[in-house]
Amino acid sequence: MTTLTIGGGQVLTPELDVTTADVLVDTDSGEILAVEDPGELGGDDYLDASGGLVIPGLVNAHTHVAMTLFRGHADDKELDAWLQEDIWPVEAELTAEDVRAGTRLGIAEMIRTGTTAFADMYFFMEEVADVVSETGIRAMLGSGCITVGKDDEEAHEDFERGLEFARAYDGHSQGRIQTMFNPHSLTTVGQSFYEEYVPVAREEEIPIHIHANETENEVDPLVEEHGERPLEYAEDLDVLGEDSFIAHGVHVDEHEQELLADTGTAVIHCPASNMKLASGMAPIQSMLDAGVTVGLGTDGAASNNDLDMFDEMRDAAMVGKLATMDASAVPAEAVVEMATQGSADALGFDSGRVEAGANADLAVVDLDAEHLKPAHDLVSHLTYAVKGSDVCHTICDGEVLMEDRELQTMDLDAVKEAAGDHAEALVDRAAN
Numbered sequence: 001m002t003t004l005t006i007g008g009g010q011v012l013t014p015e016l017d018v019t020t021a022d023v024l025v026d027t028d029s030g031e032i033l034a035v036e037d038p039g040e041l042g043g044d045d046y047l048d049a050s051g052g053l054v055i056p057g058l059v060n061a062h063t064h065v066a067m068t069l070f071r072g073h074a075d076d077k078e079l080d081a082w083l084q085e086d087i088w089p090v091e092a093e094l095t096a097e098d099v100r101a102g103t104r105l106g107i108a109e110m111i112r113t114g115t116t117a118f119a120d121m122y123f124f125m126e127e128v129a130d131v132v133s134e135t136g137i138r139a140m141l142g143s144g145c146i147t148v149g150k151d152d153e154e155a156h157e158d159f160e161r162g163l164e165f166a167r168a169y170d171g172h173s174q175g176r177i178q179t180m181f182n183p184h185s186l187t188t189v190g191q192s193f194y195e196e197y198v199p200v201a202r203e204e205e206i207p208i209h210i211h212a213n214e215t216e217n218e219v220d221p222l223v224e225e226h227g228e229r230p231l232e233y234a235e236d237l238d239v240l241g242e243d244s245f246i247a248h249g250v251h252v253d254e255h256e257q258e259l260l261a262d263t264g265t266a267v268i269h270c271p272a273s274n275m276k277l278a279s280g281m282a283p284i285q286s287m288l289d290a291g292v293t294v295g296l297g298t299d300g301a302a303s304n305n306d307l308d309m310f311d312e313m314r315d316a317a318m319v320g321k322l323a324t325m326d327a328s329a330v331p332a333e334a335v336v337e338m339a340t341q342g343s344a345d346a347l348g349f350d351s352g353r354v355e356a357g358a359n360a361d362l363a364v365v366d367l368d369a370e371h372l373k374p375a376h377d378l379v380s381h382l383t384y385a386v387k388g389s390d391v392c393h394t395i396c397d398g399e400v401l402m403e404d405r406e407l408q409t410m411d412l413d414a415v416k417e418a419a420g421d422h423a424e425a426l427v428d429r430a431a432n
């Protein structure tokens, strides 16, 4: 067994207390072995966390990571126009190499801002899995399935591809990759496809993740067509359950919130995307009160426009108050919980807490910057004041992925250059 001590710093406990302690990690199994008083732990290697706060690595529970290629390509439009006029036309030109380049860029950004795990729904997922494998991050991956605009044969191929990917890659990269089944949404996938494929996913115990209740434009026609609320329809299709999580959940009524809580379905809150696309303000405090598991996600970089979970945490707290006109709603503690344990629970990862037995997925926040002084309350700082650039070390599965702000598994300059080249060529192809 090889061990690493992350020492000399303060540690955020699962109860959200801050204590002075060292963290011992088994770099072979990727587990946290102990959290003890300073100087008590041995360890083959040492990572200096002095002046820093060791926190659970953040879990970005909903994104489309290769959409970094479209950052700034299409802004200031609502969801339907944005997807149909700008995003889907360029996505139609995507190649496997584009997705590889965009994924590398997104993962570099995530590691540099303290994210150690993410859930990704996209195209060319074998490429995404390869990049996850080479960079050392943890991920829940699924190949997105859409039927709208496709003939029956193409739509079936999409679903078969989605299930094949989930079967082939689950447990890949020493267990860092887990897989899911990703019908895109309740309106972009026909009912017969849910009826045909959800039982297969359930039978094979493949988790289900979809976009749901994101905009009124999506909810209203669905209610008209099916005579019930979207999540009632989802419940009829067996889409809800312990092994399911939905992205957005902006327009959910009281009964739908009860359904989420009763079925154990998690919601992934994406506040920046919801604000930018003017989708609405999710009733997060109400869902927390109802007992719903809530995680946090950035959505893709084209609707955000970054993958920095600290930014997302601040947005979650701010919009939570605005939505309720109650400054005590969605407090700092709830937000830290959302970005760590909440997201990890939604994805089924044993991460999100600095505790013996959990995955050694950690980030160290350097507390030296002027915007972090004074330090009355570090949980408040994590939500309201820390920036992604304050992260100095990132560790996933016991492996140091960033040390002293230097990526250890990626050549950042090469990644940025390749992504720029791919993005430019892709947008040109789509325009011609």
Ligand SMILES: CSC[C@H]1O[C@@H](n2cnc3c(O)ncnc32)[C@H](O)[C@@H]1O
Residues within 6 Å of the ligand: 064, 079, 087, 088, 091, 121, 122, 123, 143, 144, 145, 146, 184, 211, 214, 273, 299, 300, 303
């Ligand atoms: C089938 S792969 C995923 C698909 O989802 C698109 N997408 C990106 N952001 C959103 C969003 O906020 N709501 C719905 N769909 C979104 C992405 O561009 C891919 O086409």
Ligand SMILES: [Zn+2]
Residues within 6 Å of the ligand: 062, 063, 064, 211, 247, 299, 300
């Ligand atoms: Zn999304």
